[in-house]
Amino acid sequence: MHTIHTERKTEMEKRYFSIAEVQQHTTIDSCWIVHDRRVYDVSTFIQRHPGGEQMIVQRAGRDVSRDMAGPPHRHSSNAQRWLQQYYIGELRQDGDQEEEEEEEEFAQKKQAVRERSRANRESNSVMDARCKSVDPDNDLVDWNKPLLWQVGHLRENYDEWVHQPVDRPIRLFYSDFVEACSKTAWYIVPLVWTPIVIFFSWYSYTELAQGNTRLFASIATEYFIPVHKYCFPFLFLLGMFLWSLVEYLIHRYLFHMKPPASNYYLITLHFMLHGQHHKSPFDGSRLVFPPVPASLVVVLFFAAFHLLAPGAVGMSIFVGGLCGYVVYDMIHYYLHYGSPKKGSYLYGLKAYHVKHHFEHQRLGFGITSRFWDYPFHTVIPEETFEKNH
Incomplete structure (x- = not known):
């Protein structure tokens, strides 16, 4: 009985947003997306996205479930887990037809995304308070104490x-x-x-x-x-x-x-x-x-x-x-x-390094170059690298 009460209370505490509300957040400063009917504020992640800022900004205010599932870019389980840190609520179910009409209207009226100056985006040493990093009650360490000794x-x-x-x-x-x-x-x-x-x-x-x-x-x-x-x-x-x-x-x-x-x-x-x-x-x-x-x-x-x-x-x-x-x-x-230009050498390195962090921690050890990964046989497989990041 207590469990049922807790579940109901949790459900009531959830925030719900209409598709129209989500579509009001389509700039670099305030960027929301939808994935599996869950709403995420990814404003603080845009700059870090291995595919570049525009890959997210172009999809701001929309459902990205199909994009993340691929093709061409199937996101890894670590990427799916990472997304949960930016969860802010659920998408209100107002009817599929109404949602489709709102999305179509939004697509026709969407304005060019306002660019934010790079000087203001350089300050990354302080994490955004909206980042929902860990569940302190269920994590294996106490994040309120230094981690090195734990x-x-x-x-x-x-x-x-x-x-x-x-x-x-x-x-x-x-x-x-x-x-x-x-x-x-x-x-x-x-x-x-x-x-x-x-x-x-x-x-x-x-x-x-x-x-x-x-x-x-x-x-x-x-x-x-x-x-x-x-x-x-x-x-x-x-x-x-x-x-x-x-x-x-x-x-x-x-x-x-x-x-x-x-x-x-x-x-x-x-x-x-x-x-x-x-x-x-x-x-x-x-x-x-x-x-x-x-x-x-x-x-x-x-x-x-x-x-x-x-x-x-x-x-x-x-x-x-x-x-x-x-x-x-x-x-x-x-x-x-x-945010290197797509197709550039650094763009390839960024995608390669992100794959090392999120999916292939035992491969891809080159940072400034992939050169030594080849003779030591630790290069990330090309097919996986191209399709899954």
Whole structure:
């Protein structure tokens, strides 16, 4: 009896909207859609849609059930689950004929969508209060507390939980200072590292220009090969190329390690390194590597290069790799928040990366390029990639 009463109360608390009310929300600032007679306010998601903003805006105020089911683009179960975060109510059933007439009238009178300035849309680090990210009563963790110390207790449930994305910010640490060091705005990365790249590029080039740099051609004969300043661009590009391999290896083997369900510490480490990004892929403050921990990694790479290839040659390769890292972080941020032109290289990368997050977490580890996915056999199948995103 209590269950029946609860169900009736829940039904009464639901909000209902007519199709005419839904059709009043067709702009980037206020965009509603209908799916299976449920109404969703996707205003905060438009910019993040892997198919581009216009794919949603053109369907604003309409039923998108057929579009999501495909063809040509069948949306994954994770995409269906993601949509539920923006649920605001039910579509009022006023009669199918009346709905069809209203939709037809709406289609004839619909005005061009007003574009919102990009400057106002850049502020994504604060999540919209309308995002219905999780059910706090039924989730496996307490979202009112830092998550880092909780996830290790999920054990065998961790892998499934961490790959069910939500749209809300994540707090990792109790300490406000440590928490601040674990987050950063995207523009901090080029502000911090670009001057360093420029300085070491200048240093490496001037060292090579002195004409004193030599490489061993044969240790046995002590024969040297001179390295001229004109070699600097090639050494720099070699560093960027090597970084693309490092990027792939770190992403695949470290960030996507599958920690044993019984190991609390490895689960915690995985969540801190990358799991939190898959759980909340649109947390704008955690899409790039914060300078404080990044500086520790950069120093380690610098020391390694200094030991393996001392002098200007090693420095030239190192600074190219550092530049590759900056490019990687900027592209990664753009793949989550940018709206590349359809058919462009970045458009393909964005769709590819979104597939990695929502459907193929064990494939598609390339960020700036798919190049290394091919020799390592981790490329997302082309047919699935084209039809399902």
